[in-house]
Amino acid sequence: AQSVTQPDIHITVSEGASLELRCNYSYGATPYLFWYVQSPGQGLQLLLKYFSGDTLVQGIKGFEAEFKRSQSSFNLRKPSVHWSDAAEYFCAVGATNAGNMLTFGGGTRLMVKP
Amino acid sequence: DVKVTQSSRYLVKRTGEKVFLECVQDMDHENMFWYRQDPGLGLRLIYFSYDVKMKEKGDIPEGYSVSREKKERFSLILESASTNQTSMYLCASTGGWGDTQYFGPGTRLTVL
Secondary structure (H helix, E strand, O other), X not given: OOEEEOOXXXXXXXXXXXXXXXXXXXXXXXXXXXXXXXXXXXXXXXXXXXXXXXXXXEOHHHOEEEEEHHHOEEEEEEOOOOHXXXXXXXXXXXXXXXXXXXXXXXXXXXXXXX | OOOEEEOOOEEEEOOOXXXXXXXXXXXXXXXXXXXXXXXXXXXXXXXXXXXXXXXXXXXXOOOOEEEEEEOOEEEEEEOOOOHHHOEEEEEEEEOOOOOOOEEOOOEEEEEO
């Protein structure tokens, strides 16, 4: 069975600083990977996804993520954080043999200091 | 745009009550999911359905059941609500394999 670990429960960065949120997955074959964001009181919105091909994936709101097979990681990055990026971020992995089911990490809550 | 709607944003129920959470999607998706979200645990899959009248257990189905009589609607049922079912419940839908899951806004359920 697949699993996802987001090692950082909370992260605080200053506005304008760069951001990296970590995600490690466990799955025997090539996974497909997602990052979702949840603003307070809202459902989850897809930021980006990786299925195959280029390992650097661009998403919405200026986010990108890089798939590193050797490290079983799919870290999310943003070069300059805005106050509106404060939210909870979830990494998820889908297995090619499990239909459309996703397994989610525990989430990372991002706070942005002015 | 895909739209997934949930019948209530906030719900307060008493222990032992039967609770229905409704989810409707408007994109003709085959697959629908119910998750619960708890702090530090992320989203955990309760049940999913890949077709009308079809259902599969997820990781934490105990205490829940589901119903899918129409393609667009997927209901989560708490037969006898308990305080440990106080949580945020999220519904999602998706089309074919590898497609994005689209989420509703969630229902925050409190069981007293």
